[in-house]
Amino acid sequence: MASLTIRKLDEAVKAYLRLRSAGNGRSVEEEVRVILGELIQGRPELPGGSVSSAEAPAQAPRPISASSARNVTLIIGGGIAAFKSLELIRRLKERHIDVRCVLTKAAQQFVTPLSASALSHERVYTDLFDPGSEFDAGHIRLARECDLIIVAPATADLMAKMAQGHADDLASAILLAADRPILLAPAMNPLMWNNAATRRNVLQLRRDGVQMIGPNAGEMAESNEAGVGRMSEAVEIAAAAVDILRPRQPRPLAGKRVLITAGPTHEPIDPVRYIANRSSGKQGFAIAAAAQAAGADVTLVSGPVELRDPAGVTVIRVESARDMLHRVQAALPADIAIFAAAVADWRVANEGEQKLKKTSAGMPPLQLVENPDILATISKLTDKRPPLVIGFAAETEHLIDNAKAKIARKGCDWIVANDVSPATGVMGGDRNTVHLLTRDDKDTGVDGIQVESWPVMTKEQVAAELVAKIAKSMEKNS
Numbered sequence: 001m002a003s004l005t006i007r008k009l010d011e012a013v014k015a016y017l018r019l020r021s022a023g024n025g026r027s028v029e030e031e032v033r034v035i036l037g038e039l040i041q042g043r044p045e046l047p048g049g050s051v052s053s054a055e056a057p058a059q060a061p062r063p064i065s066a067s068s069a070r071n072v073t074l075i076i077g078g079g080i081a082a083f084k085s086l087e088l089i090r091r092l093k094e095r096h097i098d099v100r101c102v103l104t105k106a107a108q109q110f111v112t113p114l115s116a117s118a119l120s121h122e123r124v125y126t127d128l129f130d131p132g133s134e135f136d137a138g139h140i141r142l143a144r145e146c147d148l149i150i151v152a153p154a155t156a157d158l159m160a161k162m163a164q165g166h167a168d169d170l171a172s173a174i175l176l177a178a179d180r181p182i183l184l185a186p187a188m189n190p191l192m193w194n195n196a197a198t199r200r201n202v203l204q205l206r207r208d209g210v211q212m213i214g215p216n217a218g219e220m221a222e223s224n225e226a227g228v229g230r231m232s233e234a235v236e237i238a239a240a241a242v243d244i245l246r247p248r249q250p251r252p253l254a255g256k257r258v259l260i261t262a263g264p265t266h267e268p269i270d271p272v273r274y275i276a277n278r279s280s281g282k283q284g285f286a287i288a289a290a291a292q293a294a295g296a297d298v299t300l301v302s303g304p305v306e307l308r309d310p311a312g313v314t315v316i317r318v319e320s321a322r323d324m325l326h327r328v329q330a331a332l333p334a335d336i337a338i339f340a341a342a343v344a345d346w347r348v349a350n351e352g353e354q355k356l357k358k359t360s361a362g363m364p365p366l367q368l369v370e371n372p373d374i375l376a377t378i379s380k381l382t383d384k385r386p387p388l389v390i391g392f393a394a395e396t397e398h399l400i401d402n403a404k405a406k407i408a409r410k411g412c413d414w415i416v417a418n419d420v421s422p423a424t425g426v427m428g429g430d431r432n433t434v435h436l437l438t439r440d441d442k443d444t445g446v447d448g449i450q451v452e453s454w455p456v457m458t459k460e461q462v463a464a465e466l467v468a469k470i471a472k473s474m475e476k477n478s
């Protein structure tokens with residue numbers, strides 16, 4: 001068999017081989033072997049499409065074997081944030097995730113296939129009707145020969161197409177043919193994000209099981225506007241991808257609907273002032289994320305907080321206790337309801353329609369009336385009462401006694417009691433020291449309540465522990 005000395009090849013051929021092998025992360029010798037293999041299989045040396053040879057190092061389709069590394073198909077949409085997706089490629093590769101990029105036609109106005117190809121060390125795909133990759137239905141392979149599909153930036157247009165089931169270009173055809181998890185990183189102008197059509201599409205996509213990260217609040221790159229619409233940072237998207245790709249933990253709450261409340265409520269005094277409390281919502285959000293990770297279908301009704309929506313959770317943002325109750329009632333039925341929100345006990349009865357003014361007559365009289373008691377209302381439902389209702393008791397004194405009285409008074413099944421005295425730093429902090437009070441038999445009085453005291457833990461650990469307890473109880477009662 002004749003041997004081939006690369007050194008003796010024509011300079012132009014060597015330059016081409018060097019470029020192509022570097023792009024594919026192979027040695028020049030290996031690249032030559034691949035080219036010869038392709039020729040022998042009768043495959044075109046450089047598949048066609050709109051990407052030129054220099055931009056698209058050709059590569060045989062990479063089959064996914066059980067032992068292969070994790071693979072992501074990254075669809076880059078046509079938004080200004082597309083430049084961040086180039087960094088995302090690097091971040092994913094740093095995490096040992098192989099990336100194959102698909103660029104929409106509009107995306108190519110913002111970033112070049114050459115950049116995506118050079119960073120991913122893979123051929124970039126742009127065209128649904130590319131004979132080079134469609135001879136064996138390449139769009140189906142791009143949809144299936146991966147462990148996750150990321151769309152970043154997910155434009156308003158791409159989300160609309162997904163929600164409607166369009167398949168008139170490579171990106172939408174892949175998304176429609178996918179049987180893999182899909183993670184969207186939306187990015188758009190705040191007005192586009194808040195448009196009723198986009199809201200409908202986002203809701204539909206969430207219902208279809210599509211996961212989302214962001215968008216974040218901040219300044220828009222293309223205009224002097226600020227608001228919600230910035231694409232999540234590359235590291236955030238990469239972390240979400242790693243989380244999705246992590247070998248699945250047991251999903252003991254699969255098929256269960258979990259309803260959670262979190263955060264404070266804001267009770268208006270007048271159009272600009274309100275009564276609030278120091279709740280950060282961290283514990284409720286952590287429980288929502290843990291329940292979602294355990295496979296539950298989670299709805300989180302949250303008061304005003306500065307936290308990002310946990311991936312895969314349906315988040316409903318509210319202001320007042322009354323809004324919260326309405327949204328909780330609308331979210332029923334649920335198998336498990338966890339009321340972690342610090343709901344204001346009172347609201348102002350005589351809420352000012354205009355901003356209250358300082359007058360010589362002295363302070364305006366503020367009359368307080370009791371707010372609806374969400375925990376008691378849901379615990380005492382006769383028809384739609386969730387089989388497991390869990391309340392939170394934030395106390396500053398007589399913690400256990402007050403929590404025991406609360407469980408009996410409200411009619412819930414469990415209480416998570418925590419000491420929120422300022423010295424504990426629980427309100428707004430990252431750690432929590434809780435006591436879990438349980439009663440399985442709803443007729444038992446205060447004496448039948450079991451108390452389990454947990455050591456100081458992060459709020460995520462408390463959430464994981466609580467979800468594990470819930471899963472065990474569900475298993476016992478099934």
Ligand SMILES: Cc1cc2nc3c(=O)[nH]c(=O)nc-3n(C[C@H](O)[C@H](O)[C@H](O)COP(=O)(O)O)c2cc1C
Binds near residue numbers: 077105153189
């Ligand atoms: C300068 C510029 C910036 C744009 N940025 C965005 C954006 O951030 N998000 C978005 O949804 N659309 C944005 N668009 C509009 C999209 O490019 C347009 O809807 C396009 O059809 C999207 O195509 P694709 O979804 O197939 O990628 C932008 C358009 C221009 C001209």
